[in-house]
Amino acid sequence: MSADIVNQLKGTRSDVKAAATTIEWKFREFSKGIGTNDAYPIRFELSVLRQLCLALKDNLHQHADLYCDIVATMLPHMEPCEEKPSLWEAHLTSLRYIHHGLCQEKTLKECQKMYGLIRSQRCRLQEEGDYKFYLDIHLTHFNGIHLQMQKQTLPIAATDQLYDALEAMGVLFDTMRQRKVAKNAALLVQLNEALFMKRSRGFLKSLSALPSECTVKMYDPLLKLLSCNWGIPSFELSNQFSEYLGLVLALMHIDIFSIEAPLQQQLALQLLRICRDLYRNISPQNYAIQLLYYYVKLLYGREATPTFKLTYIDLCKKFVAFFEHKGATHAKEQWFMDLLVFLQRVQTLLLQSSSKAPPFDIFWQQLEGDDSPKAYTAHFQLLYGCLVAAVNVVRSPLGTSCTSDACKSIRRHCLLSFGMCALEAFNNWQHTTEKMTDRTHHKPFLNILVYTMDVAKNTKCLGPTAAEIVKLVRQLALVIERVACPEQMSLLLPLMEPLQQIRPLIAIHDMHCLLRRIYKASVHCQSSDMANRLQSSYLAAQTNPSRLHTQLCVHYHNAKNSEKCVYEWHESSPLLNPLTPAQKNQLYDVDLLAVLHFLSAPPLPLLQSLLRCRRNDYHLVLLARKMRADSEMVRQCEELRSQLQSTALQQPLTRMQELAIGHASVSVLLEALEAQKTKVSIKETAENSLETFIVKNNLLELNIKREHRLVALATGAIAGFAAFFQRADQEPLDCDETPIDWEALIDDAVAAAMALSSMGYMAQADDAWLLLLRIGRMLDERFTYLRALTHFLAQDHPSPNQQLQLSEEVDRAQELLNDLWPQLKNGHFFKRHHTIVMLCLCHMASYYARQDCLCHAQLLLLQAEELRSEFDERLGKSDIVLITIQTVRFRLEYQRKKRSSGLPRMPTPLRQLDTLVDSVRNFYGLSSVDLGALQLLLADLVRESTECAANRLTERLGFTGIMLNMVLQSGMALRAIEVLISWLWMNLQMEYLDKAQSKLRLLDHLLAIKPLSLTLVEQPSTKGVPAIAAKDDPKSNGISELTSNMLLMQLVEPIRKQNQLDVATPKFPAIHDSSPSSLQLQRYVSKQEAPPHLRECMQLQCIYFIVGCLHARLSFLKRENDQLDDFYVRAGSWLQEDSARTATLGSMHLVQELYHVNYLRYRKKHKEAIRYAEAGLMLKCQTVDINYGFNFMSQLKTAQVELRPAGKEKAKTLRRALAFNTSPEIKGRKALVETTAKTKASASARKTPRFKIYTELELRPPIGSGSSSSSSKSGIENTPPSDHVDLNACQAIEISDDDSAFVPASAAAAVAAPLKRSQSVPVKATKTRSARVRNQLKVAEIIELDDTVEVTPPTTSAATAKRYQTTDARSTRARNRQAEETPATTRGRTRGKVPELTPQPETVSLRRRQRN
């Protein structure tokens, strides 16, 4: 070829055109036979092609169309040259090169043109190896066009090019077969490389999408070609094994992906059949190929056959057996590895479910049905067999090696894949009921999974995002989700441990999903322990505390889950969550709180489990709160307490330790309180058997010393809480610190405060409630706050050193209450909350009353009353709110400092007290706080009722009995002492000296001064017997009549000691010897001689002093006067020693002063008596019975009278008064009573004492005189008394005996009790004759009649005057009043309520009264 053409081909377009013309001319010459020898045209062509190749290589594509023209000119002239086969080969190579060069995006047109030119020429294989040039061109063209179509740079019409290429390949294969080209190995490699095995699924998919009528033109010739066995050597076939398998695999894909008819072409099966023949003589591949052939044939089955399962099972078994026998020998051989990888890929294909109609549907459907478990067992066994054999796989062209540098393993991924297939197959399996219980498939299935997970654990390339792990988790989740019976659950359990091992590979979220499903499945667990363990794993995996709390509550809602706490189950769970210490703490804390707060009564095993797992002392004490019945717990608390206390000696405690000590102390305290309880019936605490009772019931331990420990515990607890609160307030709690159970803290602090209040230790209780007030305020715990405030509001004598601005708190509380009380009915609150709010209203009323805001107080009470009436459950019941309202009303009246005419009249205090006693007896507890509140109320009521009764010369033991019974039952010493002091006071007032003596012994016992002993108790009881006998004797010998008359007389004739005439007097000498009165009185007033345990506390000092005062009074009444002078002097200095202490005495100070004055008068020290009486009048107590004023005044007046000459005195109008405490309320029915009284009085052999009654002018106390303005003659000192005398208060009338010896004693007892009514009447009533009963009934009648006309409201002055006239005229009638007050009040209970405030029922009776 000339150099011109070479240059022209490399030159410009016109150059190339010129060259083309030259070449065309040249070939025209050739065709004419010019210039040809044998090889010339082809040589020329090759040289031109060579230049074209070079030009393309230089990327001169712009002339490609011209190049094609040139080739088109040359090609038809090309023939293989017989002598020189290399020329044909060079020709094909050049064509391939040019086509390849053109096969790119910018020259697609030319490429297609060139391919058309090549295809238009007959396929000529001069040498066997020539086929690969053709094949290469076809494959390149196919793939090139396919690629461009994928890129969408070619229209759909270009698909024709694909058909052409396939058809051309078919032609080539036919040509090869005809030419008997036995180069299968290279062919397979080339095909697998470019078209089949090595191509992606996507490519195979698009290949399978081509219409079968086109593809068949390639597949048919190919398979025909492959089926020809031209004596290929067996070693070569052995080497080709993997290529064959690769092709089979690719064809399987094509079969499956075929859209129009999957599996219809059965290309893979055809090829396998060919292989079976090819490998017939090649062992051991022949057997494997046969098995594969039958296996695939079975898979390809497109119709159900009855023997399918049997065949499949048989085939699987054969595979397994093959692996077992040959595995060991051939494990390391390539073909064996390839076989296993092939099987793995087939299994994966088997589960293809991408298309709408899964290709292997029929296969899977045939596995279902009757013997399905067996078939699946076989399937799993096959997979397991493969898995075991695949352990030796190292490499295989069929597998794809892992891209991770750390892994690069085919084996591991192959093994994992088998596991996945097993899981997926299991999940595809339609489980029916009978299949569920079948366990045959469990073993192979579990084997596979355990193996798989073990592999996964050691596979380095796997992580939470690895596709295999994601799939594994998803499939596992499906398995778990399907669990619906214990058998299936048993399948799951062996997987837990391997699962736990691969846990680091699983994403947290995925693991949670698994745990949640396991949690749900665990209900089918046969072992409840295991179920709990599994559930705990899910629960513990919750890291959000609130969600965790919710879940735990749901968990504990099931009563079965009460054996152990979640925390403990989790510790032993097979799926233990890898929790950080902080998370562990959180889990425990939330678990604990869920148990403590969600369960009202947590079961003991649960608490014990929590206890075992506790993480600090705080947990111990919180748990101990719920296990207070457990003595071991209390012991642990005690231990902890002493341990912390000894720590505190060395270093300051942390705030959590302080908190722990607080809770621990409360636990010990409550246990101790519980331990000292006794069951006491009300009968046993009768007055005369009290000492016996104490001894017999082993209450010898009951004293103030024992109580000291409890007080120490309670104050210790409060101190711990206070220290904690102080610091909790100052520094924020760490986030990983145990959350504080404020509810528990408040509960326990309230328990300690209530214990202190109930035991009566006021200073300590104040501290406790003050702390609670602060906590309640800080935490916005409204009810705690109100409850604490109520404590302070209820106090008559607020402690002076209190750090509390009560007025500020009241303002705050009022706002709070305004907000709160209207909501009370909406159902969000408990009954105790109702009680707390209403009690606060009541006590706020008494607070305002103390501030002299009486109207406000009344309004508050009314509000409480109205609020109460809104709760149906309280209607008609005597609940604590009602009792408190009554109590506060009683106090308003009783403690009124001055008489205000502005307020309507109320029933007399005594009457109100009787109503109250009835209410208390009918007490109906509605909530947990009621009884405690009642106990506190009663403690005050005992004192107040005693004072009120004593100041009115009557006896009220209702509260005393109830309270004593209550405190003895709960083993409280100080409260018992208080009750006994009240009782002793009462006894002294009534001058029951033996009883008083007994009280003193009891007090000495309770104060731990001199314990009661058996001998001591027996003395009075043995002496009691003759006394009772003496009582009974008169019955028989005719004196009974007299006695009964006397009894009747006692009702109306309150003559001191008369009633004790026969009974009590003989006891005096006996008691005298053994009584504590022989002890020195001065011990009470000397600090040195007081017992050490009473010196510490001011309250106890006061108590001891009061006992001393009463003891002195007893001595006085018994006329044992030798120590009294000294005592009163010392008492005086005791009182001056400490003003705060003296203030704590309250009204007992007044009582003491009265006793003192009385004694001075007895000693004829009248001037001193006057001085003390005047001083007594000046004493101011904040709330005090008005009658103290009267009593002082009467002492004063008497002393003044006694100072004067006797003659002057006679001039005064003295009236004989047999009744004390005359009440002007008494009207009518006087005559009968009076006559009876006179008769009986004369009948008694005793000389009737004479009484002096002072004019009201003289008796009028200085206080309250200013308020008498309602009277028409007000303001003048010596006018007759009008409204300023409080009728309700039972105006004191001084009694003076004519007999000088009696003067002091009787006078002192403005006091001296008239009657033993409350005791003697009921006792006698049961014993005496009916006549007497009738008599009593008569009296009762009188009383009732008497009652109806009492308390006339001071509507007009005329009415008032009239009333007083009648009162004065029949002053003797007053004596009845004294006796009758008690029974009468039961009827008149409702009377005298504030008219404008009173509800309807009252107004009726009011009108009636006004008519009168």
Ligand SMILES: [Zn+2]
């Ligand atoms: Zn890997």
